[in-house]
Amino acid sequence: MTHMNTSLKIALAAALSTAMLAGCATTGGGTYGSASSSTQQDGMSQTKKGALIGAAVGAVAGLLSGDDATERRQRALVGAGVGGLTGGAIGNYQDRQERALREKMAGTGVEVVRQGDNITLNMPSNITFGFDRADLQPQFYPVLNDVAATLTEYNQTIVEVAGHTDSVGTDSYNQQLSERRAASVGNYLMSKGVMRDRFILVGAGETRPVASNDTESGRAQNRRVEITLVPLRS
DSSP: OHHHHHHHHHHHHHHHHHHHHHHHHHHHTTOSSOTTOHHHHHOSOHHHHHHHHHHHHHHHTOOSSHHHHHHHHHHHHHHTTOOOBOTHHHHHHHHHHHHHHHHHHTTTTOEEEEETTEEEEEEETTTSOOTTOOSOOGGGHHHHHHHHHHHHHSOSEEEEEEEOOOSSSOHHHHHHHHHHHHHHHHHHHHHTTOOGGGEEEEEOTTSSOSSOTTSHHHHHHHSEEEEEEEEOBO
């Protein structure tokens, strides 16, 4: 775990640096705000900075719950008799699971992202939830059924389900909404037979944007659910 944490910290630092440099290059060209604007002189708006930083964190780390929650899930699974993976078997296992997920998610709008040994499914709002809603849209069921089937086949992973919102509304409301969205997805997957002990359900509210909340298209991207699959290590 220590080696993995160090690698993630290094990768995260690099990604954040890249994001901030990219933002500086954009504002330096004078494409944001007017010539007399203090925003142009000071750099990116806080919203745009937040979007870049959120994207960098999501791309590198994937998990929101942290090592402690992951370790608790790992202990629960080992106690339930689910064996862990070691060495090169971890990468091979995730390679096969990634390939299966890419085949099943093709054409659904769900993005499959691989970061190291973790696999994240990014599920946008147009197939998950309506605006300001936490109940699953009917067209989302077949997608989750395929995810559940894959998780059942590849059962040596911890499953973090993270809900996200845009910035419309108060921080506290969005936090609760994101938690309800994560619970809706997690409970549905459990109802399809995926072991409850594998799950970590977490809400990020509006704190992890992947796009600007200044536009409707950006807000739609931020209203999402991410499912991150972490290999169970022995």
